[in-house]
Amino acid sequence: MQELISTLKQQIVEQLNLKHIKPEEIGDDQPLFVDGLGLDSIDALELIVLLQQKYGIKLANPEEGPKVFHTVRALAEFITANQKK
Amino acid sequence: MPSAVYIVGRGVISALGDDLSGNRQSLLQSQAGIKAITRLNTRYSEMLPAAEVPHTNEALAAMADMPVTTTRTALLSMIAAKEAFDSFQLPDKLNYRAGFISANTVGGMDKTEDFMKEFAVDTTKGKLHDVIHHDCGAATELVAEKLGITEVVTTISTACSSAANAMIYAARLIRNGYLDWAIAGGTDALSRFTINGFNSLMILDNELCRPFDDTRKGLNLGEGAGYVVLASEKIVAQLAQQPTVKLSGFANANDAFHQTASSPEGRGNFDAMSGALAEAGLQPADIDYINLHGTGTANNDSSEGIAISRLFGKDLPYLSSTKTYTGHTLAACGGIEAIYSTLAIEEGVVFPNLRFQHQMKELEFEPQICLLEGKEIRHVLSNSFGFGGNCTSLIFSKVNE
Amino acid sequence: MNKELYINGIGAISPQKTFDNSVFLEEVLSYSTNKMMCVDPDYSLFFDGRAIRRMSRILKFGIAAAMIAIEDAGKPELDAISTGTGFGCLEDSEIFLRNIVAENEGVVSPTPFIQSTHNTVSGQIALLLKCQKSNNTFSHKGFSFESALLDARLNALDYNVQQNFLVGSSDEVSTASYAIMSRMNIFRKEPCDNLAQLASSGKGVIAGEGAAYVVLGKAATENTYGRFVDVKMISNPKDEATIEKAIHAFLALHELSLKDVDIVISGLCGDESRDTLLKHCNEKVYTEQTIVGFKHLCGEYMTASSFAVWLGAKMLKTQQVPESVVLRNTARTPKTILIHNAYKTSHSLILLKQ
Known part of the structure; x- marks a missing residue:
């Protein structure tokens, strides 16, 4: 899990072009949206692309985004759960 | 009070028909033009329905009297603009500032x-003829040249509010004496x-x-x-047949909230309508x-x-949203819907918002669901909102109201 | 009623160091290639890390040029924003097109699509300023910026109240546009020197890009550069007589004749075939005026005339005509300036006064 979390941080920084942030600066349980890392709805769409391209998981309903992408840990858990299937 | 600007000609092509009468007929018969994609070569042809104009480029080129290599954007433009031009009954109309x-x-x-299919692999490949008319101005230039219009020729690109903003610009040029008439x-x-x-925006x-x-x-x-x-x-004073509809109000506002x-x-919607x-x-x-702009997205509606x-x-x-018939035609929708608005005034009809079943939770109203006829329609408000926060509203009014 | 518009703020980012309004072409950059690209200011002064991460070059230099102009004008509240762009956001369009091909219409990132829209620069400026007023984008070849200027002029004529309008343009050279236009033989082939470009006759232009904005107000301020009077677009003038007639008519409309014009800023681009009519005008029509060029500084692109407005505004305010732009000097002081630009066969006239 920890390995996935750290890979995800790197992938998030890369996909969203967060040049002003180092991957390790993102907390495992830090909220990614609004008051946390400050991501917005366009970032949510980019994270959906990331999930599909890197993990083969398709999120059909964009409204699920905020829950799935709440924190890096939540995202890692979602990936682990859905890849087992 | 600024002087009025009148509607003295119309032309339209959409999935509903090749001209004004074809569009009118489909609207009155509640026949939508949205289907599986057959003409455009895309992997989504069976997955995502769209409202295509049901003609090949070859057929459109013949209708437009233009080379078959012309961009489809320009072909569609030419067909509708020519119909509008021809329906405008002013003798020697090109002798005026047009x-x-x-x-x-x-x-x-x-x-x-x-x-791009070839160029993406090798930048020395790809037929250059395919990109000479890439820019937005190219389609406009080709059509203006063919119609013989020269005084002010320009193109507006403000996403889905584009055509509505083009009408505002034309109206202001006429009001301020830069032009006598404009398409x-x-x-x-x-x-x-x-x-x-x-x-990709889901x-x-x-x-x-x-929609709604x-x-x-x-x-x-x-x-x-x-x-x-x-x-x-x-110009109107010189016409044998007096126009029935005028463009009486308009406003361009910005939502300044989010890019999409x-x-x-x-x-922004409120500012455009109230303006x-x-x-x-x-x-x-x-x-x-x-x-309505009424695209059918959760957010817009x-x-x-x-x-x-x-x-x-x-x-x-x-x-009602007539996008339930035509789909969202992006830069064209303000123009197509302006024409539908004039039809509503002329014929005293309200076109239905097709396929409506469930009222939206956040609203206390529902759109018109069946065709209304024999109504007195004096003023129509037409909305066009788009990316970049662009929000434009137009008001069409019966002349003498 | 006063319907004139005062130029109260300017901002330009171009292949020259124009982003600093405190200097005026004191240093001129030379290029030995057929492509000139913008000299970037420190964009971190304009945007925070989160805002800048999705911005392509055109968004950065377009929005920053607008911000410089607004700051220069003393940050007035804006009543309209109008941008001209010939090609729009080319780089983002290209990325999105390539992604569609590479993924065979599969999963593609939405950001370049969002940013590719032609109204992105104007929309982003509104978003940053929280400006809910009129917002327009014109995309019509060599008339893109002129159409935006005319939009401001219409605003001035339409509404009899104190107002401020932001007008400008932005266009970028992208990897694909440069490659494609090179294949079309639009650019100079041999190695070239931009500073000698307008004096030498040859085939092809130097590719250019940039953004320039002005804040136009109905009232003069302490910072006023001069006045923007009017703009006229002339589509495909068929011969010398047609263009001459249009020039005289445009000046007459504003109760001026040629002898009143001190400086002509000419849109010569260094390509013989494109420059024919402009050269004729400079030799036979603008006989008493000082002739100034500008495309050797910014290159040729659809909205280069906004650079000329920047240049004209600077000359009006400083009352200086920098040596680096003079093509023919008749020692006139800059009071009335006529910009005569041409992009291929689209000619435009822009009148500025002190």
């Missing part, structure tokens, strides 16, 4: 994306660029779109072109029908509906 103010969002993208509206052809773009419905319905999931794309001929009072989404309260009313010197109660409730209160005019 303008062509057109709009499109992606220019000659339908050809550029063919070019104004917009055109856009369906392309892989826009299908993949809107799909706002395309894989079923037929359901609680179960709506997104929009269907469409293509087409729509133009009106706008003229000054001086509308503010929840629809503040158009102020310009026309009308009250909300004067409006008989609102031709909610913001637009809330802004309408704020402005109109409980005493609402008839409302």
Whole structure:
């Protein structure tokens, strides 16, 4: 899990072009949206692309985004759960 | 009070028909033009319905009397602009100061994306002829040249509000004496660029779109072109047949909230609608029908509906989205819907919001669901809202109202 | 009623160091290639890390040029924003098109699609300023910026109240546009020197890009550069007589004749075939005026005339005509300036006064 979390941080920084942030600066349980890392709805769409391209998981309903992408840990858990299937 | 600008000609091509009478017939028969994609070569042809103009480029080129290599954007533009030009019954009309103010969002993208297939692999490949008309201005230039219009020829590209803004620009040029008359509206052809773009934003419905319905999931794309001929009072005085509709009010506002989404309260939508009313010197109660922007996305319909409730209160005019017929034709929609608005006034009809079943939770009203005939429609408000926060509203009024 | 518009603020980002309004072409950059690209200011002064991460070059230099102009004008509240762009956001369009091809219309990132829309620069400026007023984008070849200027002029004529309008343009050279236009033989082939470009006759132009904005107000301020009077677009003038007639008519409309014009800023681009009509005008029509060129500084692109407005505004305010732009000097002081630009066969006239 920890390995996935750290890979995800790197992938998030890369996909969203967060040049002003180092991957390790993102907390495992830090909220990614609004008051946390400050991501917005366009970032949510980019994270959906990331999930599909890197993990083969398709999120059909964009409204699920905020829950799935709440924190890096939540995202890692979602990936682990859905890849087992 | 600024002098009025009159509608003295019209031309339209869409999935509903090749001309004004074809569009009128489909509207009155409640026949939508949204189907599986057959003409455009895309992997989404069976997955995402769209409202294509049901003709090949070869057929359109013959209709437009232009080379078959012309971009589809320009072909559609030419067909509708020519119909508008021909329907304008002024002798020697090119002896006056004439303008062509057109709009499109992606220019000659339908050809550029063919070019890109080879160019992406090897930049020395790809037919250069396919990209010479890539820019937005190219389609406008080709059509203006063919019609012989030179005084002011330009192109507006403000996403989905483009054609409505083209009409405003033309009206202001006429009012201030820069032009005597102008053809104004917009055109856009369906392309892989826009299908993949809107799909990446997850706002395309894989079923037929359901604007202002609680179960709506997104929009269907469409293509087409729509133009009106706008003229000054001086020109109108010379016409044998007097116009029945004028462009009485308009406003361009910005939501300044988000690049692609509308503010929840629809503040830009509100500013555009209230600004158009102020310009026309009308009250909300004067409006008989609102031709909604009504794309079918969760966000647009909610913001637009809330802004309408704020402005109109409980005493609402008839409302419907004709995108339930034509799909969302992007830069063309303001032009096509302007023409549908004039039809509503002329014939005393309200076209239904097709496929409506469930009232939206956040709204206390529902759109018009069946065709209304024999109504007195004096003033129509037509909305066009787009990316970049662009919000534009137009008001069409019966002459002498 | 006063319907004139005062130029109260300017901002330009171009292949020259124009982003600093405190200097005026004191240093001129030379290029030995057929492509000139913008000299970037420190964009971190304009945007925070989160805002800048999705911005392509055109968004950065377009929005920053607008911000410089607004700051220069003393940050007035804006009543309209109008932008001209010939090609729009080319780089983002290209990325999105390539992604569609590479993924065979599969999963593609939405950001370049969002940013590719032609109204992105104008929309982003509104978003940053929270400006809910009129917002327009014109995309019509060599008339893109002129159409935006005319939009401001119409605003001035339409509404009899104190107002401020932001007008400008932005266009970029992208990897694909440069490769494609090179194949079309639009650019100079041999190695070239931009500073000698306008004096030498040859085939092809130097590719250019840039953004320039002006804040136009109905009232003069302490910072006023001069006045923008009017703009005229002339589509495909068929011969010398047609263009001459249009020039005289445009000046007459504003109760001026040629002898009143001190400086002509000419849109010569260094390509013989494109420059024919402009050269004729400079030799036979603008006989008494100081002739100034500018495309050797910014290159050729559809909205280069906004650079000329920047140049004209600077000359009006400083009352200086920098040596680096003079093509023919008749020692006139800059009071009335006529910009005569041409992009291929689209000619335009822009009148500025002190």
